[in-house]
Amino acid sequence: MSGPDDAPDLLYSEAEDDLRAAVRSLLTDRADVPAALARAESGAPYDTALWASLATGIGAAGLLVPQALGGQGASHREAAVVLEELGRAVTPAPYLTSSVIATRTLLALGEAVPGVPGVPAVPAVPAVAELIRALAEGRTVAVLAVPFSTGPDTPLPDAVPDGGIRAVAEAAIADVLLVPAADGLYAVDPAAPGVTVRARTPLDLTRPLSTVTVDAGALAAGTRLAGGTARAAVRSGLLTGAGLLASEQLGLAEGCLEETVRHTRERHQFNRPIGSFQALKHRMAHLWLEVVSARAAARNAADALATGSPDAPMAVAVAQAYCGRVAVHAAEECVQLHGGIGMTWEHPAHLSLKRAKSVEIALGSTGSHREKVAALTALPAPGAPAR
Template identity: 70%
Template sequence: ATGADGYGLYAVETAETSVTVEPLISLDLTRPLAAVTLTGAPARRLAGPDRAAAAIGRALLTGAGLLASEQLGVAEWCLTETVRHTKERHQFGRPIGSFQALKHRMAALWLDLVSARATARYAADALATDSPDTPVAVAVAQAHCAEVAVRAAEECVQLHGGIGMTWEHPAHLYLKRAKADEIALGTPGRHRQALAGLVDLAAPMG
């Protein structure tokens, strides 16, 4: 928040009567969200203008970097589950996974997943070692892993056919998590824009 002496980071107790926490209906119901309203709530300052912005920036960078690992996990589950299903589901007397068109879709997804694993691991390593490349590593990981997770979840739903569209199958939960993660700490486009600035790559003209 901005105070009399500039930007600051503050802690507020949610038990205060001047703090209202209103639950929101989110796309991913397994990850609750809420709107927090402060009305003259007492606060304890944790950091002043000299440290607050850097602390929040670091927290958001760390969160985005680690979120890439969750997105990788979503994509891996979706591909593994889809491969299992296409081996067991038979049509025309043979597993649907033996059809060339489905093989190509799963192979393309596997290649995307390999790249996502590399970027997510590098971002995590950069954060753990406090590497100077951390901002670039996180931007690359988020720009790629977010889209791979969504694509893997969409393929999981589609390649499961009718069962993939039902509430009884967990595929829809992974799709909702992937879509929620995609915008949680910056969209892929926002991270690509940040990456362009970090590597001094000018935006296209016109």
């Protein structure tokens, strides 16, 4: 465990505040609620121009990538800030799947730079380095072809299931699929013969899911990126994804609380704002306390990942065990305290609720992360029989 001198830094730096301002300004300028609702209902929620501005214009796609590979050379803390803002606005963008999970998986294929925790060297396989550069520059979207529910400790299959890999998030817009196999990790073109990407009906309309089928010939025709190190790299990518997903959940909760407070200030009953009613004030105050605690958990996870702390698995498990439920609660309150309008398709509150419910079981369920905390602390998990 870390000592007192290794206490995490939960505060935002000036650079992180500047990054937040840039991302929020971009998302605010592109905030067209009717258009976003229409895209979500059409099954194609992505705004390609917005993604280009975020990934390339701001350079957010390369935050986790060292400068030697064409990235920004930042850390998980900065990537967490981007995810907070994307969660706050419930923005459809492949940032978590491509710029975080897939990128971190590829980076983990390289050996660590001595004396610099968490910073990998240039991978030995040229195809890996080239793919990382393409991701960092926003030219390519890569998706790890595993179910979106797969957590850092979930057993990985030795082969693509006969029925395909189900519930792969954002595979429909991927330029490259990273497919784990028994003998390593392969980069596969989703448009290649023998590869099919079939859309599923998702709960979260802003993050489509697909069933991905890759036959043996298509896998053999792909580029083998790694052998024996592949599984550890995939788990590194999933751990990073789970840890930074907490920041997306934090942003979503903050956005729901902010919108709820705004609405209850403007909505009047009996000639007074409904936000002045004591019962509603208590509910929002309780939610604010939950959001503050979620911020501490999410920031702790991001800082632990950024510093390469040995406590990162614990920090990630704690963040996921807590932040998922807070996001759902905030979204539920947003819908309920908006009254009748909150229950309609015309209001975007339902997008927040569906996103919150879907990511509550993404990258490992809340229950699985609680079991991880129990295992790491040698404490009985909730519901486990006493010894």
